[in-house]
Amino acid sequence: MNIPCRGGRVQVVGAINVDLVVVTPRLPAPGETVVGPRMDRYGGGKGANAAVAAARTGAQVELIGAVGSDDNGESALAELRADGVDIGSVSVSAESPTGVALIVVDEAGENQIAVGSGANAEVDAAQVDEAITKRSPPSDCVLVSTEIPGDAVVAAVRAAEAAGVWCIVNPAPPIPELAEVLRHHPILTPNAGECHALAAMSGKDADTVGEAADALMQTTGAPVIVTLGSGGVLVGTPADGFEHLDAEPAVVRDTTGAGDTFNGVFAAHLAAGATLMEAARTANSAAARSVSYVGARAGM
Ligand code: ATP
Ligand code: RIB
Numbered sequence: 001m002n003i004p005c006r007g008g009r010v011q012v013v014g015a016i017n018v019d020l021v022v023v024t025p026r027l028p029a030p031g032e033t034v035v036g037p038r039m040d041r042y043g044g045g046k047g048a049n050a051a052v053a054a055a056r057t058g059a060q061v062e063l064i065g066a067v068g069s070d071d072n073g074e075s076a077l078a079e080l081r082a083d084g085v086d087i088g089s090v091s092v093s094a095e096s097p098t099g100v101a102l103i104v105v106d107e108a109g110e111n112q113i114a115v116g117s118g119a120n121a122e123v124d125a126a127q128v129d130e131a132i133t134k135r136s137p138p139s140d141c142v143l144v145s146t147e148i149p150g151d152a153v154v155a156a157v158r159a160a161e162a163a164g165v166w167c168i169v170n171p172a173p174p175i176p177e178l179a180e181v182l183r184h185h186p187i188l189t190p191n192a193g194e195c196h197a198l199a200a201m202s203g204k205d206a207d208t209v210g211e212a213a214d215a216l217m218q219t220t221g222a223p224v225i226v227t228l229g230s231g232g233v234l235v236g237t238p239a240d241g242f243e244h245l246d247a248e249p250a251v252v253r254d255t256t257g258a259g260d261t262f263n264g265v266f267a268a269h270l271a272a273g274a275t276l277m278e279a280a281r282t283a284n285s286a287a288a289r290s291v292s293y294v295g296a297r298a299g300m
Contacts, residue, residue, distance in 0.1 A: 006196035009058045009139040010269025013121040013149035013156040014047020018072045042138040042295035043079040046145040053264025054124040062086040066119040089131040092118040109252035123148040125155035132159035140271035150177025157184045185222045248288035257296025262287040
């Protein structure tokens with residue numbers, strides 16, 4: 001089930017990459033070379049992917065990020081435009097190239113990713129603050145991921161809190177500045193590993209992912225939604241505690257971007273007025289469908 005939704009305004013703050021993907025029988029061990037039939041190029045980056053997922057869900061989406069002044073940057077922006085994403089707050093760096101992710105996907109759909117940040121490392125706190133603060137009418141939801149400088153992440157969360165709009169933080173990857181982010185009560189959407197890392201960062205001991213999520217929810221006083229891959233989603237709210245949603249059945253070819261799909265669809269539904277549980281259910285369903293296609297955005 002995927003409920004289309006219209007009209008919500010979402011601002012996404014995060015990375016824009018070009019993904020270079022080789023599908024191989026298995027992932028390489030350290031120092032090993034594995035061979036696949038070819039390399040394919042896809043639009044990527046957690047921010048850009050989530051922006052596309054939200055736009056395809058029906059939200060009005062603005063992306064705040066950075067690309068280089070190069071062919072990769074031009075094609076990245078053209079793809080975002082084609083998906084209806086507003087790129088007016090994407091800066092173009094004269095110094096750094098567009099971010100690139102080198103991705104290997106195995107026959108089970110598991111991946112290994114190395115990212116060269118390039119221009120993503122130049123996303124600026126002032127640029128982020130201005131885009132969120134001056135947005136008129138204000139967005140309904142700000143979605144932030146952490147492949148950009150920590151001060152830009154903190155600026156996004158502060159500006160969203162000041163504007164009184166939903167703020168979702170996908171803490172991927174975990175960065176030290178998340179300790180400050182937690183003080184601004186965002187909705188968190190970690191995967192299991194990130195959930196443990198954040199609980200440890202806030203000084204809480206946790207043996208299980210449920211304990212870690214509960215500790216995080218006590219720290220922020222806000223919902224915590226843990227994505228569990230083929231294990232589905234754990235949805236926690238301070239009022240109602242935790243509920244587990246099973247993953248929907250899927251033929252798995254490539255899990256790259258499943259988390260981004262979840263976050264983009266979730267943000268779009270919250271922005272359009274859905275309840276947190278409605279938004280999580282629809283996002284869980286959309287993310288399951290996304291893993292059946294190679295390429296982060298192909299199955300969105
Ligand atoms: P990524 O960083 O690759 O985007 P992630 O680690 O942030 O991913 P996951 O927890 O792996 O995110 O997956 C996000 C969501 O995608 C899951 O909560 C689930 O809804 C869906 N999903 C992922 N893998 C599967 C699967 N094998 N079958 C069904 N649904 C899946
Ligand atoms: O979440 C998937 C994304 O992570 C890929 O598109 C890649 O660019 C990396 O940023």
